[in-house]
Amino acid sequence: MYSDALLTGKDLPLSEALAMGGETTVIGLAIVFGVLVILMIVLMLFKVIFYKDPKKQQKSADTAKPTTAESVTTAAETAAVVSDKSDEIPEDELVAVLMAAVASSLNTSTYNLRIKSYRRVDGRQNAWNRAGLTETINNRY
Amino acid sequence: MIESFLNFLQNTGAAALFAYGGMEAIKTVLMIIIACVLLYLAIVKKFEPLLLLPIAFGMLLTNLPVLKDSPAVMMHTEWFTDTQYMIDGHFIDVGKIAREGGLLDLLYLGVKLGIYPPLIFVGIGAMTDFGPLIANPKSILLGAAAQFGVFFTFVGALVLSALVPSIMFGVKEAASIGIIGGADGPTAIYVTKTLAPALLPAIAVAAYSYMALIPVIQPPIMKLMTRKKDRMIVMEQLRPVSKTEKILFPIIVTIVVALIIPDAVSLVGCLMLGNLLKESGVADRLAKTVQNELMNIVTIFLGVTVGATATASSFLSPQTIGIVVLGLVAFCFSTAGGLLLGNIMCWLTKGKVNPLIGSAGVSAVPMAARVSQQVGQKENPSNFLLMHAMGPNVAGVIGSAVAAGVFLAMFSNI
Secondary structure, eight states, rough: OOOOHHHOOOTHHHHHHHHHHHHHHHHHHHHHHHHHHHHHHHHHHHHHHHHOHHHHHHHHHSSSOHHHHHHHHHHHHHHHHHHHHEEEEEHHHHHHHHHHHHHHHHTGGGGGGOOOOOOOOOSSHHHHHHHHHHHHHHHHH | OHHHHHHHHHTSSSHHHHHOOHHHHHHHHHHHHHHHHHHHHTTOOSSSSSHHHHHHHHHHHHHSSOOOOOOTOOHHHHHHOOGGGBBBTTTHHHHHHHOOOHHHHHHHHHHTTTHHHHHHHHHHHHOOHHHHHHGGGGHHHHHHHHHHHHHHHHHHHHHHHOOOOOOOHHHHHHHHHHHGGOHHHHHHHHHHHHHGGGGHHHHHHHHHHHHHHHHHHHHHHHHHHHOHHHHTTOOOOOOOOHHHHHHHHHHHHHHHHHHHHHHHHHHHHHHHHHHHHHHHSOHHHHHHIIIIHHHHHHHHHOOOOOHTTTOHHSSSSSHHHHHHHHHHHHHHHEEEEEEHHHHHHHHTTSSSSSSGGGGGSSTTHHHHHHHHHHHHHHHHHHOOOHHHHHHHHHHHHHHHHHHHHHHHHHHTTO
C-alpha cells in the first residue's frame, strides 16, 4: 500500500511526501474533529437534560401562582440567608473603614468627608481573595 | 591473588572505556555529559523534574561504560529495535529478555508492551475535572483545533526527510514525531514505542522538555495571534455541573471513542476509568491510589527505562536534531491552531469567547491553561480565564489521544 520510500524515508521524493502528508492531515483532522464534535453534541444534550437554569426557574416560579404557603416561606428564608451572607461585614463598620481609607489617601480629616453611597466595583471576590488566588496560580510552576 | 586482582581490573568501567577506544569512547563520554545536562535542567531549572530526572538518570545508567556481553549490562536497546534479535525479524524475543536481560530490560517491557502509558492515564483521569468542559461544550473544539500541529509536523517530518539526505523519516517516524505536538508525554511514548521504537528517547526528551517550556513558547505566539481588545474579554461564569453529568461523561466518551476509533481506547478508556473512579465517589480508595502511588511508581519505571533507550548509537544522530527542531514546530503550530479557532469562536460569538483559551487546547494539563490565565490577566488584572481554559485543556488530552489512535490505525500494521 505504501511505497518503500514512504516507509523508510530513503530517497523520498518531495511530491510524494507532500501528497502523503496532505492526505493524512485531512483524514486525521477530520476524524479528530468528528469525534470531538460528537462529544460536543452529547454534552449539549447533557445541558438540555440535566441542567435547569436557576434564572428561568425563578421566572417560572414568579409567574406561576404560589401553590402552597410552604414554598413561599422557604423562598423567603433562602433570600434572607443570601442577603445575610453578602453583608457579612456590618454596614457602619464598612463605612467607617472606607471613610478612613479615603481620608488617609487624601491626607485630610474624616470630618471633611461624607460618604453618600458605595458599591462594589467588580465581581463576587474581594481584592484579598483575588490577590491570593493570583499568587497561588503564579507560584505553581 | 594478583591474577584475580588483574581480572577485577579488567572488568572495571574505566577499563571498558579504554577497551571501547576512539570514537565510541568519545560518544560514551558525550552521552554521559548530555545526561548530566538534563539532570541539571531537571534539578536546578525544574523542567518537569518528576519525569526528566528519571529519564536523565536512565540515560546515565545505560551509557555507563561496561564490557560488552557482561552480565552487568542493564539495558540492551538493540533487543527491542534491531530486527536481527527478534523472532522472525518482527516480534521481540521476550524469552531471551527474561533469561538474559538486565533490570532495565525487564522494566522496559512495560513500555514496549504498552502497559505504562495507559496506567499513567488512569492516574491522570483521576486527577482531571471535566466539569469546565461539560459546562462549556464548545470548548471541546479548541482541543481538536490544537491537534493541527500534530499533523502539520507529520508533513514537516516527511518534507525534511525528502530534502535532507542524512535524515530519513518514513511515515511511521513522521507520525511519532508529529504526536509531540499533542503535548502529552504518555501519548507520545505510546505511539512511538509502536511505530518507531528507535526514536523513543529523542521523542520523549523533546516532548517533556518542550512541555516544561510551554510558559516560554506559548505567550509570544498568543500575543502575536490575538488582539489586545479580545485578550481583555471577560467570559461568562460557567454553569454548575451536576454529579450525574460528571459520572455519565466518562462512560459515554469511552463508548463513543470505541465506536469510531478503537485504537485510541487503551488511552482514552484508561483516562476515563480513572475519572470515573474519582467522580463516582464510591471508589475513593482506588482513586487515591491511582493518582498517587500507582502513578508515581509507573512514572519512575517509565522515565528510567525511556531514558535508558538513549544509547549513543540511537541518540547521537542527525535525526535527533531533526526531532528537536520538529518538536518545537509541533508545539508552535498546535498553539497556533488552537488560537486560530479561538479567534473564530470569538468572532462568531461576537466577543463572548476570549481567544486566549484556544492555546490551552494543547494538552499539557494544567500548564497550558495556566499560561492562558496569566497572559489574560496581564491585559485585564481582574480577569480569571483559568476555569474557562481548563475546558479546552482537558479536551486536548482527548484530542491528542484520538490523533494518536488515527496514526496507530493508519500505520501500525504496515
